[in-house]
Amino acid sequence: MTYPPVPAAPVFPAGFAPAPVDMDNLVLVPLTFLSQKVMFRAQQEASQTLTGGAYTQVQYNTILEDPYSGWNSSTYVWLCPVGCSGWYEVTVNATAASIASSTQQVQAVLYLDGVINTTITATWAVNGRTSASSGSTMVYLSGGVDYIAGYTYAGASTTTPTTAGQYSMIEAVWVSN
Amino acid sequence: MRAPALRSNVGNTVSFQTLRPAFYAYYTSGGTLGSGSHALPLSTEFIDSWNGHSTTTNPSQYFCQLPGWYLCKMAIGLDYVSSTQEQFGAALQGVSLGSAFGPNYGPMLLNGSTLALAPYVADLIPMSVTGAIGGSGDYIEAIGVNNSGGSVTIVQNFGTGYYPFVTMRWVADYVTEYPSPLPAAPPLGTWPVPPSYVTATFLNENIRDTVRYLLSPPVARMYVTGTHALPSQTWPAATIVPLNTSSVDNYGGFSSSSNNYTAPYAGNYFVYGQINLVAAASGTAYGMGFSVNGGTVQYAGVVSKLSDSTGGGVGGQTRLRLNQGDTVAMYATQASGSSINYATAAGVNTLMLVVWEGL
Numbered sequence: 001m002t003y004p005p006v007p008a009a010p011v012f013p014a015g016f017a018p019a020p021v022d023m024d025n026l027v028l029v030p031l032t033f034l035s036q037k038v039m040f041r042a043q044q045e046a047s048q049t050l051t052g053g054a055y056t057q058v059q060y061n062t063i064l065e066d067p068y069s070g071w072n073s074s075t076y077v078w079l080c081p082v083g084c085s086g087w088y089e090v091t092v093n094a095t096a097a098s099i100a101s102s103t104q105q106v107q108a109v110l111y112l113d114g115v116i117n118t119t120i121t122a123t124w125a126v127n128g129r130t131s132a133s134s135g136s137t138m139v140y141l142s143g144g145v146d147y148i149a150g151y152t153y154a155g156a157s158t159t160t161p162t163t164a165g166q167y168s169m170i171e172a173v174w175v176s177n
Numbered sequence: 178m179r180a181p182a183l184r185s186n187v188g189n190t191v192s193f194q195t196l197r198p199a200f201y202a203y204y205t206s207g208g209t210l211g212s213g214s215h216a217l218p219l220s221t222e223f224i225d226s227w228n229g230h231s232t233t234t235n236p237s238q239y240f241c242q243l244p245g246w247y248l249c250k251m252a253i254g255l256d257y258v259s260s261t262q263e264q265f266g267a268a269l270q271g272v273s274l275g276s277a278f279g280p281n282y283g284p285m286l287l288n289g290s291t292l293a294l295a296p297y298v299a300d301l302i303p304m305s306v307t308g309a310i311g312g313s314g315d316y317i318e319a320i321g322v323n324n325s326g327g328s329v330t331i332v333q334n335f336g337t338g339y340y341p342f343v344t345m346r347w348v349a350d351y352v353t354e355y356p357s358p359l360p361a362a363p364p365l366g367t368w369p370v371p372p373s374y375v376t377a378t379f380l381n382e383n384i385r386d387t388v389r390y391l392l393s394p395p396v397a398r399m400y401v402t403g404t405h406a407l408p409s410q411t412w413p414a415a416t417i418v419p420l421n422t423s424s425v426d427n428y429g430g431f432s433s434s435s436n437n438y439t440a441p442y443a444g445n446y447f448v449y450g451q452i453n454l455v456a457a458a459s460g461t462a463y464g465m466g467f468s469v470n471g472g473t474v475q476y477a478g479v480v481s482k483l484s485d486s487t488g489g490g491v492g493g494q495t496r497l498r499l500n501q502g503d504t505v506a507m508y509a510t511q512a513s514g515s516s517i518n519y520a521t522a523a524g525v526n527t528l529m530l531v532v533w534e535g536l
Contacts, residue, residue, distance in 0.1 A: 008191075009188045009189075012183040014181075027187050027384060030187070031391075035387065035391065036535045037535040039534075041498070089447075091494055093477055095476070102290075103260070103290050107336075119254075119335035119339035121252065122292075123286070124287070124288060125290075129462060130479055131479050131480070131481075132466070133478065134477040134493040134494050135297055136344075136494060137250075138344050163413070165466065166413070169495065171495065173445065173447075176196060176197060177196050177226075
């Protein structure tokens with residue numbers, strides 16, 4: 001009841017006296033989904049090696065919210081909840097501790113079902129402090145089938161930052177059928 | 178209460194809210210971006226739920242099929258690999274509310290990294306004049322900006338996962354006169370037991386106000402006007418960005434004196450920010466992020482740059498869970514050794530967007 005699936009448009013039959021449970025199903029449940037939508041937010045607070053010149057799956061260790069329980073803490077992927085298919089907007093913030101080079105880049109990358117889907121950003125990495133590169137894209141996810149993961153591409157080896165305010169993050173929200 | 182009224186008010190709301198105008202397309206034609214600003218014909222659609230775009234007629238433009246505020250984003254990879262730093266960007270332009278607008282630039286990215294980078298832009302743009310594709314109605318067009326003086330190859334493939342892409346989403350109704358009082362965020366819980374006779378008050382509180390709120394949830398676009406400077410400071414210290422003007426703030430959350438936005442209702446908010454600074458004769462890093470209630474700044478964009486004569490910037494985005502009354506502000510940092518003014522050239526904006534997305 002608290003976290004309903006994507007609603008179909010309710011059909012109100014004429015000529016019957018609705019009980020509260022009917023109004024729950026016809027009005028409250030659909031409007032509850034549309035008021036909440038599906039939301040997932042996580043961040044990586046631990047130090048994780050980012051291999052230079054490679055795509056590293058970020059092992060987000062702090063789940064800020066995941067009411068539909070899509071996160072898998074073993075495989076570090078978020079599975080679209082059953083009943084919640086649709087277009088999602090996914091935001092990835094790829095952060096990397098100081099990269100010891102002034103000619104490197106950081107990319108925030110979205111993987112879908114284990115395959116690279118979109119390089120959302122590519123920005124100039126910073127030598128001597130944390131780099132941060134964030135952006136968002138849209139992706140269609142089938143409930144119970146498709147899963148996403150956030151990846152960071154760092155041009156040279158480094159780690160994910162462990163300082164508050166510099167964490168790598170991922171967020172997903174349902175936006176449309 | 179008759180069934181047709183419920184179908185009209187609830188059934189249609191659910192139908193609309195589950196399929197609001199959304200557009201997502203790629204540019205897949207390859208080639209180069211010549212010097213200057215050029216529209217991108219979007220040749221591959223993934224979703225265009227209200228048919229505002231054509232891959233053959235005015236393919237760089239998305240036409241208004243429903244009045245509203247549209248959250249628009251674009252990224253374009255440019256394969257500029259020289260160590261001589263040049264300036265690149267992404268922008269949005271078109272016709273809004275019947276008048277030409279833009280280009281509205283994203284953060285102007287400086288690149289002397291020797292690697293391909295991807296400028297990007299996001300903005301919250303109103304459209305009210307509907308019309309056919311290619312007609313005289315409102316539209317939004319994605320622009321690639323190349324100020325290097327020469328042609329640059331458009332990146333088609335960062336590790337098999339990248340084309341220049343554009344997303345546009347209807348996020349709120351475009352209205353010039355809001356309900357008074359503004360509807361509150363919908364409550365969650367079970368359907369309350371109605372009175373013996375279902376009254377208008379009961380239905381208004383439990384249906385109408387929710388429908389109204391979802392049609393026009395809190396959105397805001399705040400930007401900097403006038404001359405202001407970003408001081409040099411030691412990383413990771415940052416200074417609040419002096420946002421002092423808004424072009425939309427339907428729930429009155431923006432404070433031009435405190436330069437922040439107060440959440441009118443609890444929920445998840447999409448937040449985007451970008452800064453643009455004038456030329457600075459020192460290499461440094463530009464950074465920006467967001468602070469909730471004055472707490473630690475969570476950085477969303479930190480990029481490198483060399484000494485420049487063109488101006489440059491950085492942007493980023495996140496989603497924040499805010500309680501009612503929480504404030505969110507954008508902060509920026511640079512460590513060049515001297516203050517750097519925010520850019521004031523037309524369309525080269527320093528701005529923050531806020532969009533309520535759910536409870």
